[in-house]
Amino acid sequence: MPNHRSPFQTTHDLPETDPPDLIAEARQQAVTKLLKTIIEPVLNNNIVSLGMVRNLRVVDNYVYLRLYVGKHQHDLKHQIETVLSQLTWCKKSYVQLCTIPGVRTTLAISSGKGGVGKSTTSVNLAIALSLQGAKVGLLDADIYGPNIPQMLGLGHSEVKTIETAEGTRFLPLEAHGIKVMSVGLLAEPDHPLAWRGPVLHKVITQFIQDVEWGDLDYLLIDLPPGTGDAQITIVQESPICGVLLVTTPQQVAIADVRRSIHMFRRVGIPVLGIIENMSYLRCGHCGEPTPIFGSGGGQQLAEELQTPLLGQVPIEARICAAGDSGRPVTLTDPTSFVGQVFLNIASALDKTFCSIHKLADAILC
Numbered sequence: 001m002p003n004h005r006s007p008f009q010t011t012h013d014l015p016e017t018d019p020p021d022l023i024a025e026a027r028q029q030a031v032t033k034l035l036k037t038i039i040e041p042v043l044n045n046n047i048v049s050l051g052m053v054r055n056l057r058v059v060d061n062y063v064y065l066r067l068y069v070g071k072h073q074h075d076l077k078h079q080i081e082t083v084l085s086q087l088t089w090c091k092k093s094y095v096q097l098c099t100i101p102g103v104r105t106t107l108a109i110s111s112g113k114g115g116v117g118k119s120t121t122s123v124n125l126a127i128a129l130s131l132q133g134a135k136v137g138l139l140d141a142d143i144y145g146p147n148i149p150q151m152l153g154l155g156h157s158e159v160k161t162i163e164t165a166e167g168t169r170f171l172p173l174e175a176h177g178i179k180v181m182s183v184g185l186l187a188e189p190d191h192p193l194a195w196r197g198p199v200l201h202k203v204i205t206q207f208i209q210d211v212e213w214g215d216l217d218y219l220l221i222d223l224p225p226g227t228g229d230a231q232i233t234i235v236q237e238s239p240i241c242g243v244l245l246v247t248t249p250q251q252v253a254i255a256d257v258r259r260s261i262h263m264f265r266r267v268g269i270p271v272l273g274i275i276e277n278m279s280y281l282r283c284g285h286c287g288e289p290t291p292i293f294g295s296g297g298g299q300q301l302a303e304e305l306q307t308p309l310l311g312q313v314p315i316e317a318r319i320c321a322a323g324d325s326g327r328p329v330t331l332t333d334p335t336s337f338v339g340q341v342f343l344n345i346a347s348a349l350d351k352t353f354c355s356i357h358k359l360a361d362a363i364l365c
């Protein structure tokens, strides 16, 4: 038998007298180091840095972790079990696969504060991805202001359920080719959703897991604004590949986004970039921009936190009107200036994730 002793077996050599928690900590570090050798081939980064590994615990001689992946990445579980089998002290590793059935890539849209245009961005981006040929779902998880249904013309629609082998599941609604589910559709119209603590946690997890999406290339999750319990629960309970932060250019909004970015990084969710909304007003005649909320905030934050500025959306009366009428601008006028901004952002995202789909298709064929 070849000697499979791994260079990561640091805890193996610890003196017998080391307190148990020091041993557990050293073992946890050894596990993390090994997990970082597993590279997700298309995103070309390791599964720890991509935020796929969460809730890692070492208890005695056992490793427990959750693996958050898209439906085409289940093979990573086997790779983890193989790599961890190198650890001589590890009797067994328990890898819990966490995925949203049918969904390949889950992206979250977040903002530091309310009212900056997060839902507007979510619906236009969903339409833009769909126009580029992707199958898209949009989950409105903004418990404080669930207005996606209205923005897509689904005002007071009723949610139906179906019975499946896995139990009762919500059927998403459909608008303009996008599958839609919203916490707002589960509440009485005009009544606030007053969930707190464990109840909030349970409702949100059930809400993420119990929707019958069918096959989706992208699921966009419109998060509640800020960095409270609800956001943290949602990002920790979903296989989110990355988050897009929406901000307006003024300094107070930027400060809140900075806090949000730090929160996402702390819980290990990659930040894919910043979208600056209401960046400027375009002159109706010559297109000259006037930065009425100040300028440069998004760019400054992008440089400071080393994350790309994915796009700048101008203030336009028809963006607001489109939100009220249920027909987003990117749908009604994709060649307009605003439509092009969203299509460019969607195309940049698809450059990163579409190849995943192609690769997965190639593997499945």
Ligand SMILES: Nc1ncnc2c1ncn2[C@@H]1O[C@H](COP(=O)(O)OP(=O)(O)OP(=O)(O)O)[C@@H](O)[C@H]1O
Pocket (backbone or CB within 6 Å): 111, 113, 114, 115, 116, 117, 118, 119, 120, 121, 142, 145, 146, 147, 224, 225, 277, 278, 313, 314, 315, 316, 317, 319, 320, 321, 323, 324
């Ligand atoms: N670029 C824009 N130009 C004009 N109006 C806009 C623009 N972006 C958003 N709005 C309008 O601003 C209002 C708030 O936008 P939206 O609901 O998308 O914000 P939000 O960040 O999701 O808010 P909340 O967090 O409270 O749900 C809406 O009426 C929307 O139509």
